Amino acid sequence: xxxxxxxxxxxxxxxxxxxxxxxxxxxxxxxxxxxxxxxxxxxxxxxxxxxxxxxxxxxxxxxxxxxxxxxxxxxxxxxxxxxxxxxxxxxxxxxxxxxxxxxxxxxxxxxxxxxxxxxxxxxxxxxxxxxxxxxxxxxxxxxxxxxxxxxxxxxxxxxxxxxxxxxxx
Numbered sequence: 001x002x003x004x005x006x007x008x009x010x011x012x013x014x015x016x017x018x019x020x021x022x023x024x025x026x027x028x029x030x031x032x033x034x035x036x037x038x039x040x041x042x043x044x045x046x047x048x049x050x051x052x053x054x055x056x057x058x059x060x061x062x063x064x065x066x067x068x069x070x071x072x073x074x075x076x077x078x079x080x081x082x083x084x085x086x087x088x089x090x091x092x093x094x095x096x097x098x099x100x101x102x103x104x105x106x107x108x109x110x111x112x113x114x115x116x117x118x119x120x121x122x123x124x125x126x127x128x129x130x131x132x133x134x135x136x137x138x139x140x141x142x143x144x145x146x147x148x149x150x151x152x153x154x155x156x157x158x159x160x161x162x163x164x165x166x167x168x169x
Contacts, residue, residue, distance in 0.1 A: 052081075054095045055102055059085060060115040066133035073112040077105050 059070050067085050070092060074083035079100035085092045094105065103118070110119035113129040115137060126137065 051098050052095060053098055053100065054093065055105075056091055056093050057106075057117040058090055059092045059109055059117075060090055060135050060138065061085070061087075061133060062135040063087065063132050065130050066114065066135070069112055069129075069133060070109060070114055073109045073114075074105055077101075077108055080105065 061067070061070055064087070067087055070085045071083040074080055074085075074092060074094055077096075077100065079098075080094055080096040082095040083092060092109075094100075106116045106119040109116050110121040111125060113121045113125040113127075113133075114135075115121050115126075126134070
């Protein structure tokens, strides 16, 4: 951004300095014009910087094919200007305008078949992934009730299975 401002200012100064010599303008007007150009260029750059936002979150996937699919899905969302998914860390780095609806980004990526930190892909979307992009899906954590690390849901199911076995005997 600093280079952009420098280039704009340089061009503005050269334009004013190399203007037609036939025109007679007071020195004060030229200085005011230069100052206005500099202020306008700076204001435009500051406005652009303020509107740029970024976000990082986990997206599960595997390999180069997944990388391309995840980045393409993210870039399809209105307002996303840059998407980069790290294969090793399974982390996506996004940049975009303030118009980006981040929940939409999660939904689109999940729709492509990849689980995100906020949204899990459907089984159908996951099954439609190419084999080289499929990853080991992480089960959703349950609240642990017992000290042995089992959840109440698992205990209830184990009890039902045990009761069926006893009836069968």
